[in-house]
Amino acid sequence: GIQVEQSPPDLILQEGANSTLRCNFSDSVNNLQWFHQNPWGQLINLFYIPSGTKQNGRLSATTVATERYSLLYISSSQTTDSGVYFCAVEWAAGNKLTFGGGTRVLVKP
Amino acid sequence: DTEVTQTPKHLVMGMTNKKSLKCEQHMGHRAMYWYKQKAKKPPELMFVYSYEKLSINESVPSRFSPECPNSSLLNLHLHALQPEDSALYLCASSSLFREQFFGPGTRLTVL
Numbered sequence: 001g002i003q004v005e006q007s008p009p010d011l012i013l014q015e016g017a018n019s020t021l022r023c024n025f026s027d028s029v030n031n032l033q034w035f036h037q038n039p040w041g042q043l044i045n046l047f048y049i050p051s052g053t054k055q056n057g058r059l060s061a062t063t064v065a066t067e068r069y070s071l072l073y074i075s076s077s078q079t080t081d082s083g084v085y086f087c088a089v090e091w092a093a094g095n096k097l098t099f100g101g102g103t104r105v106l107v108k109p
Numbered sequence: 110d111t112e113v114t115q116t117p118k119h120l121v122m123g124m125t126n127k128k129s130l131k132c133e134q135h136m137g138h139r140a141m142y143w144y145k146q147k148a149k150k151p152p153e154l155m156f157v158y159s160y161e162k163l164s165i166n167e168s169v170p171s172r173f174s175p176e177c178p179n180s181s182l183l184n185l186h187l188h189a190l191q192p193e194d195s196a197l198y199l200c201a202s203s204s205l206f207r208e209q210f211f212g213p214g215t216r217l218t219v220l
Contacts, residue, residue: 033208041197041214043152048208086151090206095140096165097201097209099151 002027002091006100013077013107021072021103023087031090032063033097034072038083046072046085077107113212115200121218124190130215132183132200141183142209143175144199152199158183159205190219 003026013019023032034046047054047061049070054061058077063070074081087100113134122128132141140159144152157165158177172194174186183200195218203209 030206031208035211041146041199041216043199043211045208045210088151088209095142095157095159095203095206095209096154097142099153102151 002029002089002098004087004089004098004100006085006087006103008103009101011103011105013074013081013105015077015079015107015109017077017107018073018075019077019105021074021085021087021105023070023072023089023100025068025070025087025089025091025100027068027091029065029068029089029091032070033088034061034070035086035088036081036083037086037102043086074105077105079107079109081105082107113200113202113210115198115212115215117215118213119216119218121220122187122190123220124192126190127186127188129187130185130198130200130217132185132202132212133181134202134210134212135181136202136210137180138202138204138210139180140203140205141177142201142203143183143185144201144211146197146199146214148196156185187217190217192219195219 035043051065084102088097143155146152156175176184197214200212201209
């Protein structure tokens with residue numbers, strides 16, 4: 001099956017800092033999603049981005065499908081950005097989402 | 110309505126109990142999913158329903174039995190679970206081959 005790797009595994013930021021999270025995948029994908037999982041376990045949709053660039057407030061994402069990677073940018077981080085960020089890809093047929101291992105982010109005040 | 114709801118939020122059960130998890134969506138999505146998430150791990154797909162028919166079973170043990178009574182509802186029936194089945198169980202829905210939306214999950218503890 002497809003391999004999805006996220007880096008870094010852990011990230012500690014000072015409030016106000018910028019950061020980049022990376023997601024590499026080993027095969028062609030139909031779709032790619034970025035999620036933020038809050039401390040209560042809720043997976044919050046950030047981006048649905050099989051290719052191209054999107055922005056939503058302080059967050060933006062870029063997927064380069066031909067090179068099999070996606071980047072999530074967090075600017076001017078806030079303590080509420082803490083949590084785990086997951087990249088998930090849909091490959092082959094069948095609506096199967098495969099998740100990367102996640103990046104655990106802690107934003108300190 | 111743009112959310113997926115799950116009940117109960119928390120469930121504690123013994124190994125001989127029978128219980129059910131419930132999931133509901135009113136977004137008109139025709140695909141629904143069950144995922145299992147262990148602590149500090151990513152979610153793992155268990156089952157996929159498309160148009161109320163089971164389309165994917167990721168080799169899940171038979172003590173987990175999914176059911177899709179209609180296009181808005183998804184159940185997961187639990188029987189004779191083991192302590193290692195304790196996890197967060199997440200439900201999701203989507204239009205076919207489109208963005209998936211997740212519910213808040215049921216945190217299950219098996220004693």
